[in-house]
Amino acid sequence: MKWYIITPLDILMFRDAKPFTPGERAWAGSVFPPNGHAIAGSLRKAFGRNKLTMKGPFFCRTKEEETTLYLPRPLGFVGSTPLVPLEWNKDLSLNQALRDKTLPCPLATVPSEKDKDKDEEEETKYGQYLPASVVEKYLEKGEFTESDLTAKDESEVKPWKIETRPHNAIAPGTRQVKDADGYFVENGVRMLEGWGLAIALEEEVNAPAVIQLGGEGHRAILTRCETLDSQWENLQKQSNENKEKGGKSIAYLVTPGVFERKRTDHKSYCRAWPWEWQLRYNENPSQTQGVLVSVATAKPLPISCRF
Numbered sequence: 454m455k456w457y458i459i460t461p462l463d464i465l466m467f468r469d470a471k472p473f474t475p476g477e478r479a480w481a482g483s484v485f486p487p488n489g490h491a492i493a494g495s496l497r498k499a500f501g502r503n504k505l506t507m508k509g510p511f512f513c514r515t516k517e518e519e520t521t522l523y524l525p526r527p528l529g530f531v532g533s534t535p536l537v538p539l540e541w542n543k544d545l546s547l548n549q550a551l552r553d554k555t556l557p558c559p560l561a562t563v564p565s566e567k568d569k570d571k572d573e574e575e576e577t578k579y580g581q582y583l584p585a586s587v588v589e590k591y592l593e594k595g596e597f598t599e600s601d602l603t604a605k606d607e608s609e610v611k612p613w614k615i616e617t618r619p620h621n622a623i624a625p626g627t628r629q630v631k632d633a634d635g636y637f638v639e640n641g642v643r644m645l646e647g648w649g650l651a652i653a654l655e656e657e658v659n660a661p662a663v664i665q666l667g668g669e670g671h672r673a674i675l676t677r678c679e680t681l682d683s684q685w686e687n688l689q690k691q692s693n694e695n696k697e698k699g700g701k702s703i704a705y706l707v708t709p710g711v712f713e714r715k716r717t718d719h720k721s722y723c724r725a726w727p728w729e730w731q732l733r734y735n736e737n738p739s740q741t742q743g744v745l746v747s748v749a750t751a752k753p754l755p756i757s758c759r760f
Contacts, residue, residue: 512651514648520680527705535597
């Protein structure tokens with residue numbers, strides 16, 4: 454895979470899925486970071502490709518002429534404390550609660566001395582996006598330290614800012630805003646200095662190149678970045694080594710996953726883990742024992758007509 458950086462030249466707008474009509478709903482929302490389909494559509498148009506194999510988009514940061522790949526932090530943590538399936542720790546008090554055994558096992562935190570000693574008024578800002586070196590260490594050792602997850606600056610919490618753009622339409626012959634469809638507001642996204650979007654493509658494209666991106670077709674520059682190639686290769690190598698070891702393991706999904714199953718009614722049903730993964734702990738004697746213990750997910754995301 455060949456890695457590229459997308460550097461916006463202006464604000465970006467990736468519309469949400471909500472219907473928008475000026476006057477009825479005066480705010481036009483923007484979704485960020487964008488999903489892969491939005492990026493792929495832009496690249497297909499720019500390079501005349503019908504099919505693209507792509508990884509990402511992720512974030513990257515160029516600081517002091519050094520570019521670093523950033524991946525989203527795993528969801529299985531509260532602050533810096535990892536979540537543990539109840540079945541893996543019978544001492545947790547939540548084991549006494551009633552739960553649906555046909556669903557994945559609930560997750561809970563294990564109290565530690567570190568949590569007790571922490572000042573209640575002390576608030577740590579955790580990075581929502583982690584540099585590749587921190588993720589590689591996590592894959593190798595299976596744990597984070599407090600400093601690994603602590604944001605070094607505000608941009609590691611959120612590497613973009615929202616800009617609100619009001620739009621007015623003046624009634625002809627007056628200086629007043631039109632009563633109907635005369636006012637609406639758009640929320641645009643501006644990347645912070647030094648930050649960009651990182652993607653990998655299976656086939657090399659001509660770069661640098663100017664592409665149109667987002668709902669308004671704002672321009673961005675696509676540049677090749679070989680530094681990201683080696684960072685991804687290191688992550689992939691460590692991940693494959695972990696997979697070969699077998700035993701208990703945690704899957705860290707770095708892009709939103711949609712697993713689809715078509716049923717006899719010819720409708721597609723989607724969820725956040727593969728349908729083939731049966732539960733490891735269940736009370737249904739007719740069901741085959743599987744491998745899945747627990748799942749940590751965020752809210753559903755619309756991806757190409759799927760949730």
